[in-house]
Amino acid sequence: MSMASLNFPLHPPPSLTHSSSTSCSIPKGFVPCYNIHALKLKGHLQTSQSRRSLLVVKSAVGEGREASVVDPPPSTPDFPWDAPSKSTLKFNLLSAVSGLNRGLAANEDDLQKADTAAKALEAAGGVVDLSVENIDKLQGRWKLIYSSTFSSRTLGGSRPGPPTGRLLPITLGQVFQRIDVLSKDFDNIVELQLGAPWPLPPLEATATLAHKFELIGSSKIKIKFEKTTVKTLGNFSQLPPLELPRIPDALRPSSNRGSGEFEVTFLDSDTRITRGDKGELRVFVIA
Incomplete structure (x- = not known):
């Protein structure tokens, strides 16, 4: 059929x-x-x-x-x-670095977790473009919430810097970056508390490390050191600001010539991630 x-x-x-x-x-x-x-x-x-x-x-x-x-x-x-949203990845990064005292209390495991969380957010954010039309995204006062260099127990990280501890009792307070895209000013502002012999109270001060910056390529920034100004606070706030003398470049160690480079690897309206020329990972939030 x-x-x-x-x-x-x-x-x-x-x-x-x-x-x-x-x-x-x-x-x-x-x-x-x-x-x-x-x-x-x-x-x-x-x-x-x-x-x-x-x-x-x-x-x-x-x-x-x-x-x-x-x-x-x-x-x-x-x-x-x-895939996880950028807001979720940002939360994961902030959670990974919370409680680390900006990196001063970080151990090797903490450093790895922070780096992994930062890489996930960097990948989600894509390539950062700081060309002329986008340079304004850097403008403002940024608060440092994490630096991998602080785990070395010096304020300079992989570069020479004053140690933190009993030999030189320096308590690190808040750290800020103040960036002005018009004047090209790039200031690192560090709040410090210096121990003093009893019965003198600790000396509170703000050190401003002034730099000029220039954009290299689409996301890399080069800064050149100009001067350091120290302003006392608290009981000594009426003292005038003190400008520290600059060490001549010929006397500076080769690793600390007063300039440096770093790349902005993530940037939005309230969060910024940078990676330095010596591998430093830093996370900022808008202040």
Whole structure:
């Protein structure tokens, strides 16, 4: 007996839905038998549109011979889970560096966790562009919340700097960067508390390390040191600011020539990540 195609709606006729029998009235010469299978589409995320069933209708023509009249669609690939948002990655980074006293209390495990969280946010943010039309994004006063260099227990990190500890009791307070894109001023402002012999109270002061900066490429910044000014606070706040003499470049160690470079690897309206020329990772938030 020859095969023939059957053309009918996807939904079975009433004679099929109201009868428990597998036979129905069709043109003479055909004895169809209908098997309806509901197949779920594969996928981790199933929307209301994808939650549908596939009807496969088979017609038995003769004995042991079947012809498929509705072909199943190709299988759909698994849907990947949504990637974490930048706000989530930013929260992860801030959580990783919280409680580390800006990095002074960080151990090797803390350094690795902070670096991993920073890399995830950097990747999500993409390439930073600080060209002429975007340079204003640097403008403002930024508060340092983490520096990998502080784990070395010196204020200079991998560069020479005063140690923190009992030999020279310096307590590090808040650290800020003040950037003016018009004047090209780039000031590091450090709050310090210097221990004094009893019964004298500790000396509180703010040291401003003034620099000029220039943009190199699209995201790299070069700074050149100019001067350091110290302003006493608290009981000695009426003293005039003191400008520390600058060490001549010829007397400076080769690793501390008063200039440096760093790359801005992430930047938005309230968070900035930089990586220095000696591998320093620093995280800032707008103050």
